[in-house]
Amino acid sequence: MITWTTRYGGSPAMIDRMTAADLRSEYLVEGIFAPGEARMTYTHLDRMVLGGIVPTEQPIAIGDGGPVGTAHLFDAREGGIANLGTGRGSVTVDGQRHELAPRDILYVGRGARQVELASADPGNPALFYLNSVPAGVSHPHRLITRAEAKAVRFGEAGRANLRTLRMYIHPEVAPSCLLLMGITDLEPGSVWNTMPPHLHERRMEAYLYFDMAPQDRVIHLMGRPDNTRHLVVGSGDAVLSPAWSIHMGAGTGPYAFVWGMTGENQVYQDVDPVPVDRLK
Numbered sequence: 487m488i489t490w491t492t493r494y495g496g497s498p499a500m501i502d503r504m505t506a507a508d509l510r511s512e513y514l515v516e517g518i519f520a521p522g523e524a525r526m527t528y529t530h531l532d533r534m535v536l537g538g539i540v541p542t543e544q545p546i547a548i549g550d551g552g553p554v555g556t557a558h559l560f561d562a563r564e565g566g567i568a569n570l571g572t573g574r575g576s577v578t579v580d581g582q583r584h585e586l587a588p589r590d591i592l593y594v595g596r597g598a599r600q601v602e603l604a605s606a607d608p609g610n611p612a613l614f615y616l617n618s619v620p621a622g623v624s625h626p627h628r629l630i631t632r633a634e635a636k637a638v639r640f641g642e643a644g645r646a647n648l649r650t651l652r653m654y655i656h657p658e659v660a661p662s663c664l665l666l667m668g669i670t671d672l673e674p675g676s677v678w679n680t681m682p683p684h685l686h687e688r689r690m691e692a693y694l695y696f697d698m699a700p701q702d703r704v705i706h707l708m709g710r711p712d713n714t715r716h717l718v719v720g721s722g723d724a725v726l727s728p729a730w731s732i733h734m735g736a737g738t739g740p741y742a743f744v745w746g747m748t749g750e751n752q753v754y755q756d757v758d759p760v761p762v763d764r765l766k
């Protein structure tokens with residue numbers, strides 16, 4: 487089963503009038519992974535599509551472009567498909583099969599037509615997570631393993647923000663048109679991601695939190711630096727972060743997250759740091 491929902495986003499001023507439920511319905515995609523389903527979300531934030539795809543006995547094909555107005559989903563788009571489960575899976579793009587171990591990401595270039603996802607073991611299915619954005623040029627499809635990703639360490643244990651970012655879809659690792667995608671892991675005992683926070687007015691971003699115990703939550707902060715709000719987020723929930731919003735969080739237990747971005751450029755360092763003492 488493939489279902490699509492839409493998120494429209496809004497302006498910074500709107501969040502003043504939004505209740506917790508309003509914020510959640512606009513900026514949070516809950517429960518993206520369901521066995522046997524593809525749950526797709528079309529956002530009006532730089533037209534990013536998010537998807538959670540969990541094939542069990544049968545493969546799931548996501549190549550149909552009807553919901554985005556083209557014959558095939560990737561006619562005018564590129565994408566990254568991460569396997570966030572503990573089981574292996576495969577993604578077959580126009581007859582070429584790519585095997586994804588846990589934490590591998592497949593880059594799918596513009597022009598792919600048939601895209602079929604399968605799990606090696608239906609009892610322990612792959613959890614595929616898709617970020618797809620409009621693309622002006624085509625780059626070759628490419629599997630990026632966890633070992634091939636560029637790892638960067640940030641933070642300090644003493645500030646509870648020690649973490650490793652792995653950049654997968656990134657100019658130094660695997661070229662794309664405008665998509666950037668990676669995975670951040672917190673060290674045991676560290677709870678803060680993206681601390682100190684930043685803004686990037688030229689890119690939107692989506693965070694998908696995963697690998698959390700069912701009872702744990704991340705308190706994700708969003709909004710303008712001087713007017714923040716929070717979203718309480720569980721495993722398998724994705725936060726949409728408009729270009730005007732900070733995006734950072736603290737977890738009540740271990741967690742990891744996938745970040746995906748698109749916008750005007752691919753310069754990861756094109757950010758404006760926000761000193762913590764400016765947050766309100």
Ligand SMILES: O=C(O)C(=O)C[C@H](O)C(=O)CO
Pocket residue numbers: 640649651670679680681686691733745757
């Ligand atoms: O923990 C972090 O710091 C991140 O993972 C930051 C994200 O990559 C990000 O927000 C990029 O803009």
